[in-house]
Amino acid sequence: MYPGNTFDPADAxxxxxxxxxxxxxxxxxxxxxxxxxxxxxxxxxxIGKQPEHVLDRETxxxxxxxxxxPLHFIFHSAFCASTMLVRALDxxxxxxxxxxxxxxxxxxxxxxxxxxxxxxxxxxLDHAMALLARPWxxxxxxxxxxxxxxxxxxxxxxxxxxxxxxxxxxxxLRTFLASVARKGLWCRxxxxxxxxxxxxxxxxxxxxxxxxxxxxxxxxxxxxxxxxQQRQFALLTQHFPDRVRSLDSEALMADPAxxxxxxxxxxxxxxxxxxxxxxxxxxxxxxxxxxTGDRAEEQAAAIAAxxxxxxxxxxxxxxxxxxxxxxxxxxxxxxx
Numbered sequence: 001m002y003p004g005n006t007f008d009p010a011d012a013x014x015x016x017x018x019x020x021x022x023x024x025x026x027x028x029x030x031x032x033x034x035x036x037x038x039x040x041x042x043x044x045x046x047i048g049k050q051p052e053h054v055l056d057r058e059t060x061x062x063x064x065x066x067x068x069x070p071l072h073f074i075f076h077s078a079f080c081a082s083t084m085l086v087r088a089l090d091x092x093x094x095x096x097x098x099x100x101x102x103x104x105x106x107x108x109x110x111x112x113x114x115x116x117x118x119x120x121x122x123x124x125l126d127h128a129m130a131l132l133a134r135p136w137x138x139x140x141x142x143x144x145x146x147x148x149x150x151x152x153x154x155x156x157x158x159x160x161x162x163x164x165x166x167x168x169x170x171x172x173l174r175t176f177l178a179s180v181a182r183k184g185l186w187c188r189x190x191x192x193x194x195x196x197x198x199x200x201x202x203x204x205x206x207x208x209x210x211x212x213x214x215x216x217x218x219x220x221x222x223x224x225x226x227x228x229q230q231r232q233f234a235l236l237t238q239h240f241p242d243r244v245r246s247l248d249s250e251a252l253m254a255d256p257a258x259x260x261x262x263x264x265x266x267x268x269x270x271x272x273x274x275x276x277x278x279x280x281x282x283x284x285x286x287x288x289x290x291x292t293g294d295r296a297e298e299q300a301a302a303i304a305a306x307x308x309x310x311x312x313x314x315x316x317x318x319x320x321x322x323x324x325x326x327x328x329x330x331x332x333x334x335x336x
Contacts, residue, residue, distance in 0.1 A: 007053040008063075009028065009059070009063035011134070012135060012136045013030060013031060013033070013136075014029070015028060015029050015030075015031040015101070016060065016103050016128070016131035017031075017042070017047065017052075017101070017102055017103060018102055018103060019057075019103055019107070019110075019128065021110055021115055024057045025054050026056075026057060026060045026103075026131065027053075027054055028052060029047050029048075029050040029051065029052050030050045030052070031047050033092070033136060035047065035050070037090070037279075040083045041099050041100040042098065042099060042100060042101050043100070057127060060131060061130060061131070064130050064133075064134055067134050068133045068134070068135075069133050069136075069142045070164075070267075071129060071144065072141060072143050072165045072166065072267045073144050073145070073146065073154075073157065073158075073165075073166040074143060074145040074166070074167050074169055074263075075150075075166050075167070075168050075169065075233070075236070076145065076148055076168075076169040077169075077170040077171070077226060078148050078171070078176070078179075078194075079171050079176055079179035079180070080176075080248070080249035080252070081169075082145055082169050083099055083145070084252075084279055084280065085145075085167075085169065085252065085259075085263060086099050086143055087099070087277075087279035088260045088277040089143045089274065089277075090277075091269075091273060091274060092137065093139065093140065094139075094264075094269050094270060094273060095143055095264075095267070096135075096142050096143070097142075097143045097145065098143070099145050100147045103131065104128055104144075104147070105147055105149060106128075107121075107128050107150075108147075108152070111152070112197070122156060122160065125157065125160060126160050129144075129161060132144055141267060141268065143267060148194070148229065149197055151201065151228070152201035152232075154166075154232060154236060155235070155236060155239060158236070165243050165266060166245075167246075167247055167334060168233040168237070168245070168330060169246075169247045170226075170229070170230065170247075170248055171248065171250075172248055172249070172250060172328075173223065173227075173314055173317055174310060174314050175250065175299060177222060177226075177310045177314060178299050178302035178303055178306070178310055179302070180218070180219060180222045181309065181310060182299075182301065182305075182306070188218035188219075188222070191219075191221050191222035192218070195213065195222075195224055195228075198225055198229070199213075203228050203229075203232060204224060205228075205324065206224060206227065206320055206324055207323075217313070219313040220313055220316065220317075223313050223314070223316070223317040224317075226317070227320060227321055227324070227326055230321075230327070230328075231324070233330055234330060234331075237331050241332060244332060245332050245334040246330035246331065246333050246334065247333065247334045247335070248329075251335055253295055256280040257280060258335070259334065259335065260274045260277060260280065262335055263334065
């Protein structure tokens with residue numbers, strides 16, 4: 001329920017949604033807890049008509065200081081049930097899950113445009129995390145699942161938050177390729193947009209020249225994007241071995257209740273309270289009932305329609321991974 005004209009920047013229901021760098025201002029939108037469950041991501045499509053308020057950054061930070069909750073992350077490389085997992089970690093009294101807050105995307109855009117660099121960029125990233133870490137109620141943690149366009153900021157985020165932990169969630173490459181193929185033209189275009197961003201961030205080190213990508217198929221481009229993200233995850237396990245755990249979507253979907261409990265325990269939450277969350281039985285995008293069997297059927301249909309292309313690109317990518325020292329399976333798994 002909207003609380004009249006009352007705006008409280010210490011109240012996490014007022015989401016720090018966007019950052020405007022010229023005026024150095026934050027745009028807040030009123031997003032009560034129940035609204036988070038109505039859509040996959042915290043985009044304007046979900047919250048764009050909610051009441052808003054604008055506040056300068058220093059005032060916003062002053063209001064957030066002293067109200068920080070424990071902050072943890074789910075870093076993901078797409079099509080791996082990450083939205084389901086962050087939804088399943090939303091439990092009043094224990095934790096709140098934030099799915100792809102746009103504020104962090106704004107920081108990525110500012111970095112890519114060169115508007116902030118070095119300490120100024122680090123300060124802005126630190127402030128964005130502080131604003132997202134406002135607790136919903138006493139004793140709750142905040143679990144943020146950033147968009148995967150933040151791949152280049154994952155290491156700085158953990159460096160700036162030495163008490164934070166992360167889960168590195170990914171789909172196996174074949175599953176990832178099947179998802180791109182199944183979702184059609186828009187997703188093949190998304191794969192090219194993803195690679196464009198990864199190239200801009202300097203995260204693709206596979207020995208290709210820029211013109212080479214024009215000669216690659218859509219699924220090859222998707223595989224390059226997957227490999228670049230997998231390489232970043234592997235580096236995170238090297239830099240933060242005590243603070244990150246890896247997880248693949250097949251393990252998650254094989255036993256969602258067990259994995260969610262393990263994820264809760266990793267984030268310091270009461271694991272026994274998370275094993276029967278309703279989010280584990282709903283499609284994360286549509287909200288309709290959904291099971292592991294439904295996901296398997298989708299994957300089987302994609303393989304039946306595009307299996308030859310998927311097999312060829314997968315074999316090609318495995319060779320690239322071997323030559324580049326990128327592990328297909330990450331160390332430090334969440335499930336032992």
